[in-house]
Amino acid sequence: MTEREQQILAILRDEPLIPQQELADRLGISRSAVAGHIMNLMQKGRILGKGYILAQQQYVLLIGGANMDICGSTAQVLQRGDSTPGHIRCSPGGVARNIAENLARLGNDARLLTVVGDDLYGRTLLEATHKAGVDVRDAWLLPDEATSTYLSLHGPDGDMAVAVNDMDILQRLGPERLADKLERLRHAAALVIDCNLPEDSLQWIFAHRGTQPVFADTVSAHKCQRLRPWLAHIHTLKPNRLEAEALSGLPLANSDDAWRVADWFHAQGVQQLVLSQGEGGVCWSRSDGTRGQLAAAQVAVVNATGAGDALMAGIVHGQLQGWTLADSLPFAQACAALTLGSSATNHPSLSTTAVETWLAQHA
Structure with missing residues (x-):
């Protein structure tokens, strides 16, 4: 889907009976343009008929962090204890x-299931995430908390040199909230x-999930330890x-070490391991013995x-398309x-x- 089609679908999820002219006014485009986008969405099977009945679609539930990213970057080498000229920007993250x-x-x-503060960052996060096409109706806006913030500094190579995160609010995303x-x-x-x-939220999720696959992002070397008791439950x-x-x-x-590490994870019960090695590319492995390696893509890094x-x-x-891991990774x-x-x-x-298009150009 195009970005405009995603915006239209996000509005129709909330207001399925909205008139086309009002939809056009809200998006700042003509009514005929809206009609064309809706026709395309009907041809793609995303809208089924009058009243903008949306096609029932399998959904992915994501549970975890949402924060405001404050990113500083410089074309010069970062100097400890000194100020370095560069650029600073804020964008939705987590x-x-x-x-x-x-x-x-x-x-x-x-x-998305997450918690944000009822402040400028929190409201901006939910609005931007909704505009991108994500369903955020189940997210919690907490009046007595500050929204998570992630501050990172990047040197000339685009890679992160250092970062600080303030994510205390996620302690409020506990089992009592998730149970709802x-x-x-x-x-x-x-x-x-x-x-x-x-940790208690992870325990609740693994105890109450159904049979659907769980995809886990480790986040950091410190926080990944929280997954240790639940490796057998991770797809x-x-x-x-x-x-x-x-x-x-x-x-x-x-690479030899990578396969030994992969075997260790499979012995704990992990079905699929995707090991990101930065400039070394990606090693992947499945518990059925299939495995492989992809070289890192050649690209000018602007922001890692x-x-x-x-x-x-x-x-x-x-996974949702029914592809194998080997087919999904490129x-x-x-x-x-x-x-x-x-x-x-x-x-x-x-x-x-x-x-x-990118894959065709880099085949």
């Missing part, structure tokens, strides 16, 4: 939220969780090198923040490559068409 936005831009029904969304959990086609969640795990070493206790310096979330979104998208890697080339945490023009 691992679960980023994956949800990418999934929505790829045409999936993504629903039990039906959402059980009817999802897939669950995506991140390790920003408190797909996506750690980087440091996170994989922290969880397994095994060294990871080369969000690339891993785009990779996970591509993997989940492939698509997922293209999602990450496009995001690396964008100044924003999430590529604003990500779509299946953009990914397919």
